[in-house]
Amino acid sequence: MNIIVCVKQVPDILEVSVDKETNTLIREGVDSVINPFDLYAVEEGLRLKEQYGGQVYVLSMGPPQAIATLRQGLSLGAERGILLSDIGFAGADTLATSYTLAKAVKKIGHFDLVICGRQAVDGDTAHVGPSLAEKLGVPHVSCVIKIHEVTEEYMIAERITEDAKEKVKLSLPGLITVCKGINEPRFPSLKWKINAARTRVEVWSAHDIGADESKIGLKGSPTRVVKMTTPQHHRAGQMLEGPVGEQVADLVSKLRERQVL
Amino acid sequence: MTKCEVVIVGAGPAGIACGYVLAEAGVDVIILERGQYPGAKNMFGGIFFADQMNKLIPEFYTEAPVERFVAKKHYALLINDSEVSLNIDSEEHKKPPYNHSYIVRRSVFDKWFAEKAKAQGATIICGTAVTDFVWRDRRIIGVTADTADDDDNVLLADVVVCAEGANSMLSEKAGLRNRLSMRARCISVKEVIELGKDVIDERFGLTAREGAAYEYFADATPGMLGDGFIYTNMETLSVGVGVVISELYGRRNPPSPNQLLDRFKNHPCIRPLVKGGKTLEYSAHMIPMDGFRNLPRFYTDGLMLVGDAAGFVNNSICHEGVNMAMASGIMAAETILANRQERRYDARALRQYEHRLKNSFVLQNMKNSRDFIDILRTHKELLNNYPHLVQDVITSYFKVSDVPKSTVKRDISRMLRSRVSVVKAARTVMALMRGGI
Ligand SMILES: Cc1cc2nc3c(=O)[nH]c(=O)nc-3n(C[C@H](O)[C@H](O)[C@H](O)COP(=O)(O)OP(=O)(O)OC[C@H]3O[C@@H](n4cnc5c(N)ncnc54)[C@H](O)[C@@H]3O)c2cc1C
Numbered sequence: 001m002n003i004i005v006c007v008k009q010v011p012d013i014l015e016v017s018v019d020k021e022t023n024t025l026i027r028e029g030v031d032s033v034i035n036p037f038d039l040y041a042v043e044e045g046l047r048l049k050e051q052y053g054g055q056v057y058v059l060s061m062g063p064p065q066a067i068a069t070l071r072q073g074l075s076l077g078a079e080r081g082i083l084l085s086d087i088g089f090a091g092a093d094t095l096a097t098s099y100t101l102a103k104a105v106k107k108i109g110h111f112d113l114v115i116c117g118r119q120a121v122d123g124d125t126a127h128v129g130p131s132l133a134e135k136l137g138v139p140h141v142s143c144v145i146k147i148h149e150v151t152e153e154y155m156i157a158e159r160i161t162e163d164a165k166e167k168v169k170l171s172l173p174g175l176i177t178v179c180k181g182i183n184e185p186r187f188p189s190l191k192w193k194i195n196a197a198r199t200r201v202e203v204w205s206a207h208d209i210g211a212d213e214s215k216i217g218l219k220g221s222p223t224r225v226v227k228m229t230t231p232q233h234h235r236a237g238q239m240l241e242g243p244v245g246e247q248v249a250d251l252v253s254k255l256r257e258r259q260v261l
Numbered sequence: 262m263t264k265c266e267v268v269i270v271g272a273g274p275a276g277i278a279c280g281y282v283l284a285e286a287g288v289d290v291i292i293l294e295r296g297q298y299p300g301a302k303n304m305f306g307g308i309f310f311a312d313q314m315n316k317l318i319p320e321f322y323t324e325a326p327v328e329r330f331v332a333k334k335h336y337a338l339l340i341n342d343s344e345v346s347l348n349i350d351s352e353e354h355k356k357p358p359y360n361h362s363y364i365v366r367r368s369v370f371d372k373w374f375a376e377k378a379k380a381q382g383a384t385i386i387c388g389t390a391v392t393d394f395v396w397r398d399r400r401i402i403g404v405t406a407d408t409a410d411d412d413d414n415v416l417l418a419d420v421v422v423c424a425e426g427a428n429s430m431l432s433e434k435a436g437l438r439n440r441l442s443m444r445a446r447c448i449s450v451k452e453v454i455e456l457g458k459d460v461i462d463e464r465f466g467l468t469a470r471e472g473a474a475y476e477y478f479a480d481a482t483p484g485m486l487g488d489g490f491i492y493t494n495m496e497t498l499s500v501g502v503g504v505v506i507s508e509l510y511g512r513r514n515p516p517s518p519n520q521l522l523d524r525f526k527n528h529p530c531i532r533p534l535v536k537g538g539k540t541l542e543y544s545a546h547m548i549p550m551d552g553f554r555n556l557p558r559f560y561t562d563g564l565m566l567v568g569d570a571a572g573f574v575n576n577s578i579c580h581e582g583v584n585m586a587m588a589s590g591i592m593a594a595e596t597i598l599a600n601r602q603e604r605r606y607d608a609r610a611l612r613q614y615e616h617r618l619k620n621s622f623v624l625q626n627m628k629n630s631r632d633f634i635d636i637l638r639t640h641k642e643l644l645n646n647y648p649h650l651v652q653d654v655i656t657s658y659f660k661v662s663d664v665p666k667s668t669v670k671r672d673i674s675r676m677l678r679s680r681v682s683v684v685k686a687a688r689t690v691m692a693l694m695r696g697g698i
């Protein structure tokens with residue numbers, strides 16, 4: 001099974017704060033990490049490889065320092081790391097990003113499965129996976145929490161929705177996006193760390209993947225950020241007093257009032 | 262299982278120097294380092310004594326992240342609330358190569374040096390702690406990392422170089438040293454205190470990239486075998502104390518090392534130098550004090566020890582560590598290169614490493630100061646009585662009063678006679694000259 005896992009380097013959300021004036025993320029001095037959902041994607045790819053054979057490639061679009069994220073993928077057990085890096089890619093929204101990734105996947109050529117994380121924690125759109133599948137002309141299943149069966153022609157994946165779990169048959173080649181909980185990502189082993197240190201991450205430009213300049217980066221991005229606001233958390237706290245029995249009765253009636261119960 | 266020619270454990274000065282020389286000669290070498298990057302776990306005073314570095318990478322200081330070069334040295338006896346000191350301020354030391362003495366911060370310096378080794382072709386893997394050796398027929402053939410139960414964490418090699426530093430866990434496992442004695446290790450604690458370049462320059466009388474190294478003895482660690490130091494980084498000071506671990510035991514209420522550091526920082530002669538600063542970092546590290554007579558064996562079948570792991574620190578007044586670490590790393594590399602054609606790295610072949618050490622300043626300096634610590638240990642008066650006496654003599658002599666100097670001198674010689682035995686003092690001095698400094 002040949003598997004391409006798309007990964008993104010994101011600022012460490014545990015460290016990021018928001019600039020109160022501009023409502024943008026303060027990225028300076030914040031470490032970059034692999035998007036947490038993508039770690040599950042890499043792990044799932046590796047498990048499928050270990051079970052069914054084949055190879056795992058990790059693919060990312062980003063600035064040169066995103067090589068570190070691909071190295072991380074290599075140190076977990078991927079065979080090949082490819083970074084799409086070009087000034088022209090800068091400012092891409094989800095449309096331009098999925099176009100760019102699709103061009104790269106086509107350049108790679110043969111694949112059975114593309115795996116993405118459900119969403120990137122710095123944008124939270126969850127667009128790129130499904131959009132990439134459309135551009136590649138393959139079916140997809142999003143929010144996969146379990147893979148039940150894999151054959152040459154199809155896989156049976158379980159996806160999670162807000163109120164249900166669905167089992168879906170996906171014909172291959174196809175694309176899945178994965179959720180937290182699908183697996184427990186491994187730690188890198190010495191063998192693969194050495195492999196990562198000794199494997200060159202390939203860097204491809206817009207030219208290398210034959211991208212149409214009007215479809216990449218800012219030019220290829222119809223999305224415009226009109227305004228940014230920081231969500232305010234209003235907490236209307238209320239302390240209940242009196243004997244415990246009364247407090248409980250009080251609480252229940254308040255919850256009923258608000259139709260929580 | 263992965264295989265390479267040489268595995269080096271630890272990316273400190275010893276391990277990196279060894280890897281550098283091997284990679285330069287085209288050897289397939291992998292350095293394993295447990296820190297997230299080389300230097301992440303390393304601290305020292307410190308002066309990087311760099312004559313080995315200057316040989317390996319000529320004029321390294323023009324590109325390396327060096328804080329300052331040591332323009333001024335200050336050796337002081339701290340006594341109660343005063344100090345008696347010797348200042349060395351030499352124009353010669355202010356010119357390249359600056360007496361091969363550079364103040365560096367290891368967290369950035371080791372990283373830089375590691376990049377140089379990588380550029381030569383060495384592979385450096387971080388975040389990987391070596392847990393044990395792999396043996397076959399009583400010969401070391403590789404190492405295991407993190408978890409031993411899995412082939413993916415085994416790395417085989419023709420020969421292993423252990424540059425693990427002062428912890429010596431692996432050297433013990435290899436059977437090359439006994440369990441560490443608390444007499445054989447000094448524990449050092451250090452704070453990095455931010456003052457800004459201007460304040461530092463003013464307090465220590467420095468300009469541009471000139472730096473100062475202040476070493477304190479006697480009451481830096483009152484009544485204990487230890488010392489204190491202040492080194493000027495560019496914007497910060499490194500302030501620390503070290504004490505032989507065994508000195509902390511067998512006492513009622515032994516002070517903790519950080520209490521010793523606090524006391525040192527509050528000494529009336531130290532306080533003005535550090536006051537108003539903000540402590541940015543706090544760290545602790547061990548220094549080997551094995552001494553020449555108790556050094557471990559340096560090699561066995563398939564393995565060599567280099568740097569602190571082999572106990573190569575000159576514990577006398579100039580506590581040279583990095584220079585010896587680098588030199589021993591380089592000699593281990595040269596030994597490997599000399600045996601590479603036959604690929605023979607059994608103990609007999611590696612005996613050459615010991616010959617190289619013996620013919621170099623490493624073992625010769627270790628030998629030269631072989632008794633230093635023992636002399637201090639058995640002649641406690643060197644750290645306790647004599648410094649106080651020196652202080653009393655000097656303060657009496659320079660005391661401004663109407664007592665005629667002839668009377669003062671007579672009183673001083675009386676004081677000397679009552680507080681030192683000339684014969685004993687002479688013997689101590691002789692012993693120090695012979696095997697101490
Ligand atoms: C407070 C203090 C002040 C000092 N001042 C000076 C000074 O002014 N001048 C001077 O020349 N020397 C000084 N020294 C001594 C000097 O720091 C050492 O001699 C020198 O660092 C030894 O180098 P090394 O490469 O042998 O060991 P280290 O520098 O200790 O490096 C060992 C490396 O091995 C790694 N390691 C350890 N175990 C493992 C494992 N199991 N697996 C993987 N990696 C491992 C460590 O993380 C570390 O990076 C001082 C030391 C201290 C503590």
